[in-house]
Amino acid sequence: MLRNWNTKYLSQVGKEILLKAIVQAIPTYSMGLFKLPKLLLQTLNKVMSRYWWGKQAQENKIHWVSWHQMRRAMKIGGLGFKDFDNFNTVLLAKQGWGLIQNPYSLLAQVVRAKYFLATNFLKAKLGSSPSYIWQSILSTRPLLEDGLLWRIGNGEAISIWTDKWLPQHTTFKPQSSIRFLQVDTKVSNLIDSDTYQWNESLVNVIFSREETKIIKAIPISxxxxxNKRIWRCIVKGNFIVKSAYHLCKELQDRDKCQSTF
Structure with a gap:
C-alpha cells in the first residue's frame, strides 16, 4: 500500500499524519485478538521507516535516525511512532486486564470454564489444545504482572513479602528483613480488626522507617x-493503552515485555 503513495507529494508532516493516523490504525483490530508473527511486525516497522525517509523503488535513502529513536516519545527526542511489536502486546494485554477486572463478563466466564476453572488468569496454565487467541492473550501476562498492584481492602490473600502492594517505585514489595512473622503472612495481620486501622506498634517493629511511613499512608476500607488489583502506572488505577505501551518499552529494554510465543 505504501509503495503506491508517492512521497514527493507529501511533506514530512503529511507523511507523519498518514503513518500514524492510517497505517498504524489498519492492523489494530487483528492485533487486539492475535499475537501476529514477530517477523511480520518487524517488517511493518521497516516499511514505515523506509517510507518516512522517502525510500522508493531502485533508490536508497539515508536513515538519519534509527527506528529505536523514531519510536521514542517526542518529549524525549523521538518521533512518536508506535512499534508494532509492542503495540500488539499492549492491545492483547488489555484483553487480559478485562479477564481480571470483569470476571463475570461473557468472555471471562467462557475462558475461565475452559482454561482456569479452579484458579485465576494470572495463575492459569496454557492447557491442552489451547486456541490461538488464548495463547496470544496469555503471552502478555508478564507485562500485566509487572504493571499490577494491589489496592488494600481487607488485606486478606495478600502476602506481605511476595505480593506487590506498596506504592513505591522500586519492587513494590517490602524490602525490610522478615521479623517475627512467617513468610506467607498476609497483610490482614497488620490491620487491627476492631478499628480497621494499621496496627502501628506491629508495623513500627517490622518495617524500616521509610516503609512504615508509606504503609501508614495507605487507606484501609x-x-x-x-482487595482489588489496579494498574500502578495511572493514579486512578485503570489500564490505559498509552501507559501500558510506555511500560512495555521500558520492560523490553530488560527483556521482560516480549515473552516467548
Missing amino acids: HCNRP
Missing part, C-alpha cells in the same frame, strides 16, 4: 471490602 472500613467496610471490609475485598
Whole structure:
C-alpha cells in the first residue's frame, strides 16, 4: 500500500499524519485478538521507516535516525511512532486486564470454564489444545504482572513479602528483613480488626522507617471490602493503552515485555 503513495507529494508532516493516523490504525483490530508473527511486525516497522525517509523503488535513502529513536516519545527526542511489536502486546494485554477486572463478563466466564476453572488468569496454565487467541492473550501476562498492584481492602490473600502492594517505585514489595512473622503472612495481620486501622506498634517493629511511613499512608476500607488489583502506572488505577505501551518499552529494554510465543 505504501509503495503506491508517492512521497514527493507529501511533506514530512503529511507523511507523519498518514503513518500514524492510517497505517498504524489498519492492523489494530487483528492485533487486539492475535499475537501476529514477530517477523511480520518487524517488517511493518521497516516499511514505515523506509517510507518516512522517502525510500522508493531502485533508490536508497539515508536513515538519519534509527527506528529505536523514531519510536521514542517526542518529549524525549523521538518521533512518536508506535512499534508494532509492542503495540500488539499492549492491545492483547488489555484483553487480559478485562479477564481480571470483569470476571463475570461473557468472555471471562467462557475462558475461565475452559482454561482456569479452579484458579485465576494470572495463575492459569496454557492447557491442552489451547486456541490461538488464548495463547496470544496469555503471552502478555508478564507485562500485566509487572504493571499490577494491589489496592488494600481487607488485606486478606495478600502476602506481605511476595505480593506487590506498596506504592513505591522500586519492587513494590517490602524490602525490610522478615521479623517475627512467617513468610506467607498476609497483610490482614497488620490491620487491627476492631478499628480497621494499621496496627502501628506491629508495623513500627517490622518495617524500616521509610516503609512504615508509606504503609501508614495507605487507606484501609472500613467496610471490609475485598482487595482489588489496579494498574500502578495511572493514579486512578485503570489500564490505559498509552501507559501500558510506555511500560512495555521500558520492560523490553530488560527483556521482560516480549515473552516467548
